[in-house]
Amino acid sequence: MDNEKLSLPQYDIPEDIQNAVAITTLDRLYNWGRRSSVWPLMFGLACCAIEMIAAQASRYDMARFGMEVMRPTPRQADMMLVSGTVTKKMVPAIIRLYNQMPEPKYVVAMGACASGGGPFKEGYNVVAGIDKFLPVDVYIPGCPPTPQALIAGMIKLQEKIDRQSIKKVSWYNGKTKEDTNFVPIPILGPDLIDPRRSAEIKAAATVQEGA
Amino acid sequence: MMTAPVQTQTVDLVARFPGVVAAETRPGYTGFVVEKEKLVEVATALRDEFGYDLLTAVTAVDYLPENKMEVVYHAYKTTGGPGLVFRVQVPRVDPVEVPSLIHVYPGVDLQEREAWDLMGIRFTGHPDLRRILMWEGYEGHPLRKDWKEPFYEEEAKPFKSRWPEGKHILAEERNPFNDNLKFPPNFDPEKWVPDNEESLYAALKRYTVESEDGMNTDRIVVNMGPHHPSTHGVFRAALTLDGETIVGLKPVVGYLHRNHDKIGERNTFLQNMPYTDRLDYFNSMSNNLAYAITVEKLMNIPVAERAEYIRVIMAELSRVQNHLIFIGMLLNDLGAMYTPALYAFEERELILDIFEEVSGARMMCNYLRFGGVVRDVSPAAMHKIKDLVFDRLPAKTDEMERLLAENEVLVARLKGVRVVDAETAVKYSVTGPVLRAAGVPYDIRRADPYSIYDRFDFDVAVRQNGDMYDNFMIRVDEIRQSLRILGQAVKQIPDGPINSQKPQYQVRVPAGEAYGRIESPKGELAFYVVSNGKPNPWRYHVRPASFVNITCLEQMCIGTKIQDFVALLGMLDIVMGELDR
Ligand code: SF4
Numbered sequence: 017m018d019n020e021k022l023s024l025p026q027y028d029i030p031e032d033i034q035n036a037v038a039i040t041t042l043d044r045l046y047n048w049g050r051r052s053s054v055w056p057l058m059f060g061l062a063c064c065a066i067e068m069i070a071a072q073a074s075r076y077d078m079a080r081f082g083m084e085v086m087r088p089t090p091r092q093a094d095m096m097l098v099s100g101t102v103t104k105k106m107v108p109a110i111i112r113l114y115n116q117m118p119e120p121k122y123v124v125a126m127g128a129c130a131s132g133g134g135p136f137k138e139g140y141n142v143v144a145g146i147d148k149f150l151p152v153d154v155y156i157p158g159c160p161p162t163p164q165a166l167i168a169g170m171i172k173l174q175e176k177i178d179r180q181s182i183k184k185v186s187w188y189n190g191k192t193k194e195d196t197n198f199v200p201i202p203i204l205g206p207d208l209i210d211p212r213r214s215a216e217i218k219a220a221a222t223v224q225e226g227a
Numbered sequence: 228m229m230t231a232p233v234q235t236q237t238v239d240l241v242a243r244f245p246g247v248v249a250a251e252t253r254p255g256y257t258g259f260v261v262e263k264e265k266l267v268e269v270a271t272a273l274r275d276e277f278g279y280d281l282l283t284a285v286t287a288v289d290y291l292p293e294n295k296m297e298v299v300y301h302a303y304k305t306t307g308g309p310g311l312v313f314r315v316q317v318p319r320v321d322p323v324e325v326p327s328l329i330h331v332y333p334g335v336d337l338q339e340r341e342a343w344d345l346m347g348i349r350f351t352g353h354p355d356l357r358r359i360l361m362w363e364g365y366e367g368h369p370l371r372k373d374w375k376e377p378f379y380e381e382e383a384k385p386f387k388s389r390w391p392e393g394k395h396i397l398a399e400e401r402n403p404f405n406d407n408l409k410f411p412p413n414f415d416p417e418k419w420v421p422d423n424e425e426s427l428y429a430a431l432k433r434y435t436v437e438s439e440d441g442m443n444t445d446r447i448v449v450n451m452g453p454h455h456p457s458t459h460g461v462f463r464a465a466l467t468l469d470g471e472t473i474v475g476l477k478p479v480v481g482y483l484h485r486n487h488d489k490i491g492e493r494n495t496f497l498q499n500m501p502y503t504d505r506l507d508y509f510n511s512m513s514n515n516l517a518y519a520i521t522v523e524k525l526m527n528i529p530v531a532e533r534a535e536y537i538r539v540i541m542a543e544l545s546r547v548q549n550h551l552i553f554i555g556m557l558l559n560d561l562g563a564m565y566t567p568a569l570y571a572f573e574e575r576e577l578i579l580d581i582f583e584e585v586s587g588a589r590m591m592c593n594y595l596r597f598g599g600v601v602r603d604v605s606p607a608a609m610h611k612i613k614d615l616v617f618d619r620l621p622a623k624t625d626e627m628e629r630l631l632a633e634n635e636v637l638v639a640r641l642k643g644v645r646v647v648d649a650e651t652a653v654k655y656s657v658t659g660p661v662l663r664a665a666g667v668p669y670d671i672r673r674a675d676p677y678s679i680y681d682r683f684d685f686d687v688a689v690r691q692n693g694d695m696y697d698n699f700m701i702r703v704d705e706i707r708q709s710l711r712i713l714g715q716a717v718k719q720i721p722d723g724p725i726n727s728q729k730p731q732y733q734v735r736v737p738a739g740e741a742y743g744r745i746e747s748p749k750g751e752l753a754f755y756v757v758s759n760g761k762p763n764p765w766r767y768h769v770r771p772a773s774f775v776n777i778t779c780l781e782q783m784c785i786g787t788k789i790q791d792f793v794a795l796l797g798m799l800d801i802v803m804g805e806l807d808r
Contacts, residue, residue, distance in 0.1 A: 058456050062483055062804055063508035065460070066590065070579075073572035088456040104407075105362055106461055106482040109453050133407075135502065137398065138493070139486030140369050140376040141361065144399070144407050160590055205419045206366035207377070207408045214416040220403045221414040 043181050050094070050120070051082075051174040057093035057113065058086035062100025064127040064160040071163035081170055090116040095173070096150075101129035101136055102143040104208040111201050114150055119187035119197065120180075122173060125152045126166060128159040135159065143208070149199055238277050238311060244269055251314070255525075255739020255758075258312030263325060266315055270300075270331045278304050279311055280653055281669075282332035284742070284770040285339060286755055287346040291372040294319045296348060299755065300328070301742055301770075305653055305667055307674035312742070317348075327353040334656025337478075337778045345370040345488065355430045360481035360807060363422040366411055369489055376489060377402055377409040383763040384494050431467050431475050446474065449789070453482045457560050457793045460803030464780070464792070471788045476781045480774075483807040491767035496522055496734050496758075497597070499767065504591040506752075506769060507805040509549050512541040512582065513747045515595035520677055521743025521754040522597050525736050531727045534599035535679045536720040540612065541582070541594065542678075542745070543709040543716070547620060548578040549748035550702040550709075553800050554627060557699060560797045561640060567631065574623050577615060584608045597734055599726030609717070616713045624706050632700065641696035644791060646798050647783050648693050655779035659750025659772055661799060664701040665693035671746035678745075682719075683712045698798045705748075733762055740766075747772055749800050769808055773801040 027039045060068060072078050072086070087093040090113045102110065114123070125146050128134030133144035146152060153176055156169035182188060186197075200211040209217065240248045240259050247265040251258045261269045273279045279302035288297045296319050303310040315325050327350035328335050339350045340359040347368035350356055357363060367374050378398045380386055389395060399405050431448060452463030461482035467475035487506065491499050503518045504511035516538055523530060530538075555571030579589045585604050586592035594600055604612075631637055647657065649665040662669055670687040672680040688704035690697035728734075738760040744753035750772030757766035776799050783795050 059454060060460060062460070062485075063505055063590065066508055070572060070576070073576075074569045075573070075576045101483060101485050103482060103484055105484065106453060109461075109482070113454055135505070136485040136490065137407075138376065138378045138380070139490055140378075140407070140409075141481075141484045141486055142407065148406065162589065203416070203419065203421050204362045205364060205410075205416065205421065206414060207410055209416045209419065211416075217404060217408070217410060217414070217416050220405075221410045221412060223403065 043183075046182055047178050047180060051177040053082045053085070053094075054122070054170070054173065054177075055085045055087050055092060055094045056083055057090055057096045057117070058088045059096060059113070060099050061102065061106065062129065064099040064129070067160040067163055067166060068097060068099045068126065071166045076163040076167065078167065078170070081167070081174070083170060090114070091118065093117055094120065095122040095124060097124045097126055098130040098146045098150075098152075099126040101134065102146050103141045104143055104202075105141060105204065107143050107149060107208065108201050108204065110146070111149055111199050115198055115201070120185065121197070122153045122176075123150050124154045124156065124169060124173060126156045126169070127161055128157065131155045131157065149202070149210070151197070238273075238279075240269065240273075240313070243272065243276075248313075251312075253739075255737060257740075258314060261313050261315055263315050263317055266326050267328065267331060269313065270328050273302055273311065273313070274331055277311075278306070281305050281658075282328070282334055282656055283310070283658070283744070283751055283775070284753060284755060284768075285328070285335045285342065286766075286768045286770070287342040287348050287370075288757055288766045289319070289346060289370065289372045291319070296323050296346065298325050298342065298348060299740075301753075301755075303675070305669045305674075307669075309675060310742070321347070322349050323347060324349045324351050326351050327356075329353055332656065333654050334775065334778050336655075337774060341774075344368070347371060355477075357426050357430065358481075360484040362481070363424070363426050366409070369486070370492075376486075377404070377407050382493075383761070384498060427465060427477060427479060430477055431465060451792070452479075457797070459556070459796070459801055460806075462796070462801065462803060462806070464796070466784075466789070466792065468789060471790070473784045473787055473789055473792060476784050478777050478780055480777070480807055483803045485804075485808060487769055487808040488767055491769075492764055494764075494767075495732075495762045496736055496764060497732060499764070500595065501591065501593040503769075504593055505804055506771065506808065507747065507749060507773070507802045508590060509552060509802060510545045510748055511590060511592045512538075512545040512594060513745060513752065515592065516542050516678070517743055517745045517747065517752045518754050519595040519597055520745065521741050521756050522734070522736065524741040524743055525739055525756060525758055526597060526734065527737075528598050529727050530678075531599040531724050532721055533603075533723045534725045534727075536716050537585075537600050537604055537725065538595065538678055539680070539683075539716050540604075540713060540720070541585070541592075543713045544578050544581065544612070544615075546709045546748040547706050547713075548575045549800075550706050551575060551627070553702050553748075553797075554631070554699070557794070557797045558631070558637075560793050561637070563637075567627075570623075570627065570630075574620065577619070581608055581611055581615070584611070596726060596728075596730075598728035599724070601726075603725050609720075612713075613717055616710060616717055620706075620710055624703065624710070628703050632703070638696065640794075641699055642694060644695040644794070645783075645787070646693055646695055646698050646795060647779055651782055652693075652779065655782060656775050657750070657779050659746070659748070659776065659800075660688075660701050660705060661698060661750070661776065663688060664690045664697040666691045671744055671751060675744070677743070680712075683715050685711050695794060695798060736760070736762075736764075744770075749773055749802065749805070750776055752805075769805075771805040771808065773799070773803075773806040774808075777801060777806065 125131045136142045203209040247262045281303045284301040299314045344358040449466045453461040463479040503514040551571040555568030558567035586594040652665045668687045668689040685708045736758040740757045753770040755768040759765045
């Protein structure tokens, strides 16, 4: 059965108990709970973080979407809002935070910088988008995205959560004890070393010599 | 009309140091060239005999064609007046060595480390010369003119077509590692031993003196940041604690180093304007202003009268908004979670509405142009500004003060907690509200006026005690003074053109150097730009207030309790975009 049908069960409830009983699916209930209390990691990188704060503050008030509880510790956070330029010097810390977040976890790339390097892409200390390291769920364009755009992105994330099914999600499949989302932490060398790409880097560095 | 002020040499250094100091002769340059061997001696005389007690900027320029490196110093007097430029020239042969001025002007500490990191200039006598914006082990000194970044495309913008034959080539495709990476030939990642910040902890080691009064006390090193809710971004401090007392501290920065200088030197002059927005991202208008007046100095062009007023209005609105946020965030840091900050953000939104209306963007305004501004302020926007300036903001400032200034808990928390005293502040090149709260009435708007600030009637806010309470209250005072300036500006603003120049993409900038400084809400924000007559700056350096102000952080914190650290850091009002650039 696909998700859409699962979420809208066609059961007839007898009229006399209609105001006492509601029938829904476990998925829907579970996702409703999760989507209405996405706790972001209190985590600002650059200019975009200021718009993130503005979205939390008086006029825009993200609390309306259950997203006002910023957690300073990754252990209690559901969503990492990468709000700003990711630099090579910072990326090991970001990955470490990500690895410490419990499943289910989401990553939102806010702004041009987090999505692809933005205006600073050509800089020598800039990672051209957090998706070089982390799986990104929602990209929000803008430099910085306005609070409205940020909220629109959050609603997209909620839609994504709505479509997940408890039967399929990786964090319940019980097949492996290991964290399937673990990302090896990059090393600061002469330049940023991604351990997953060591062999590739070595090969390219040797070719460079020959050329 | 603003014209470039004629730099009058009030100091005759050449006569004082014959044979050691020579007057600068290159056209477009001012100041003195000092022999490297006598630099410390000359600097000491400047400070002690001539009264240049505030060394604001140290930076280096790589004159590759002439095969030499230059270190440029900008010194000012805290009593006001124009500054003095002196420089040292050394051959461009490694190791490039220049004596450190850290014992004359301790404020050069971090700036010298930056010049070492990015330019590879070894300051002899500097006790802790480590990389600062990049990490130990990084390959090369990025700001040298013969160093190329991994995504290097061409020497200068505008680049050739990005669509050769109608097809886009990704930057990644041109790089052998398929990414923003560059490794030395034959590099083997598996054999790499990272530095693990040993040198940082070694710098802290001197505080681990043991065995006092016969008892061994353990001192622990605590790292705060770069992910810490109260460090205002990705700031990190490594602290040594003796019990709860801070006995050592090293700021660790560079987590948001976005290479403004390098990108800026590839850009054309005008292309840098939107980049300045992203320095102190709370105050893009002030950043624009500092950059615009620097380049205008170089170009020697006037600014349209109406535009001058618009600039002042925008810069002062920006200051009001910045200080409101400062108060909100400070209270956040102290534990009054959110409520004061929400009050502050309410007003900030109204000011941002105006920015959005005139420039099209809330935060990244990119509003100023050389010679004026890019769009006029509509009557409707002017009306909104007047409402804010005459009604809403004064009332709200009073309300803020009424709610907070006499709050018993807050007063008990802030009063008498030392931030910094005047002497230390000047020694460490601290500028802005922190310096004024310590009793030094140094405000560049008065001390060395730029734009049209000499026309307005306002007082330099100053407080005497230099404690946390004064640092907090001075922000309120400054909001009031800004509102005073705003009130005069919106009344006096004339009609007329908004730019003295024709709109143009490529400005012609004659060869020379310029150092333009403004009193940004956080302190002295300055740009040092060297042009060689080409469409791109040869050297583009930002002298940010936040970065230089944290030089003093160690002095401020030693001897205080760890609980005060967050508040002390908050007092400096740092913003990482500007600090790390
Ligand atoms: S996308 Fe723009 S606003 Fe956001 S961090 Fe990058 S430069 Fe700053």
